[in-house]
Structures are given as C-alpha cells and as structure tokens.
Amino acid sequence: MLAVGTQATQPTTTPLQAKLRKPSGHGNEDEIAFVDIDGKTKTLSTEVIAELMRVMSDNIRVVLFNTCRSGQQAKAVVAHVDVAIGMNGNIKDDAARIFVASFYRAIGFGRSVLQAYEQGKLALQLEGIPQEHVPEMHTRDGIDANDIVLVRL
Numbered sequence: 595m596l597a598v599g600t601q602a603t604q605p606t607t608t609p610l611q612a613k614l615r616k617p618s619g620h621g622n623e624d625e626i627a628f629v630d631i632d633g634k635t636k637t638l639s640t641e642v643i644a645e646l647m648r649v650m651s652d653n654i655r656v657v658l659f660n661t662c663r664s665g666q667q668a669k670a671v672v673a674h675v676d677v678a679i680g681m682n683g684n685i686k687d688d689a690a691r692i693f694v695a696s697f698y699r700a701i702g703f704g705r706s707v708l709q710a711y712e713q714g715k716l717a718l719q720l721e722g723i724p725q726e727h728v729p730e731m732h733t734r735d736g737i738d739a740n741d742i743v744l745v746r747l
Contacts, residue, residue: 623666626659644670651675655742656707658697660690665730672732677707677739682730689725692717704747707731708739 625637638646644667647657651674659667659680668680679697681690696717700710708731715726733739 623663626661626664626667640667640670643667644674647671647674655744658694660694668730668732672734675734676737676742677731677733679711679729679731681728683728685725685728686723689718689723689728692721692723693729701744704743704745706740707742707744711739 623640625639626643627635627637630636647654655676657668657671657675657678659678661667662681662684664680665682666680668678672678685693693714697710697714700713701707705713711729711731715729718724718726731739
C-alpha cells in the first residue's frame with residue numbers, strides 16, 4: 595500500500611495530476627489515516643477531506659480513494675468534484691493495487707473514467723480476485739463519467 599502524506603493532496607504541476615487525485619492509506623467510514631513524511635500517522639475526517647476537495651476543486655475532476663471503507667469519503671467529495679471512487683468495504687492490498695493499476699492504465703490510454711472504472715473491476719475478475727464489487731463510483735449530479743476523458747491521444 596502506498597503511504598502518502600497530507601502534502602500529496604496539494605496542487606501538482608502536470609495537467610493529468612491536476613485533474614486526478616488518489617489519496618491512499620488506511621481508512622474507515624469516518625476518516626482516512628495517512629503516513630506523513632516523518633512516518634507519523636495523521637487522520638483526516640470525512641468532513642476535512644470534503645473541505646479539502648471543495649477548496650481545490652477548481653482543477654480536480656476525479657478522486658480515487660484507494661482505502662478500505664472509503665465509500666463515505668467518495669460520497670462526500672462528489673459534491674465538489676465530477677467523479678469520486680471509493681471502496682464500499684474492505685479491500686485486500688493486492689486487489690487495490692490491481693484495480694488502481696488497471697484504472698490508471700485505461701486513463702493513460704485515453705479511455706473515459708467510466709471505462710477505466712469498469713476495466714479496473716474486470717482486472718480483479720481476470721486475476722481471480724472476487725472483490726470487483728468493492729469499488730464504487732459516484733458522480734456529481736448531471737455528470738456522465740463516460741464523457742470524462744482525462745488524456746486525449
């Protein structure tokens with residue numbers, strides 16, 4: 595599992611990174627625990643995460659929470675970004691890595707966010723990992739994830 599600090603949520607320099615955020619760490623329905631640059635655990639509540647996305651939403655379109663039980667965080671931030679993907683339960687580390695790798699690969703090849711999400715779930719099935727039901731996607735009202743393409747080839 596990737597360990598990132600809260601600084602990883604700050605604005606970045608590449609256009610794709612500015613459109614896509616992927617907090618990772620450990621989580622539950624109420625908070626996500628990050629490891630900071632000093633190796634110390636910091637927790638962010640769902641409310642703080644939603645506020646962070648509100649403040650930074652001018653250039654973030656998609657947030658992917660790669661943590662267990664992060665569905666509530668995804669639901670909370672979708673008020674401020676177009677699409678948020680969370681996990682509706684526990685997800686094994688290997689399943690999380692496979693889902694995310696497939697998702698990013700599809701995004702990098704110019705697929706829509708919806709297609710990337712579906713490819714991530716399919717990758718779990720192809721690997722024989724019965725957790726394709728754990729990732730869940732939420733979209734802001736009026737948004738179609740199939741219309742969002744982050745990389746134009």
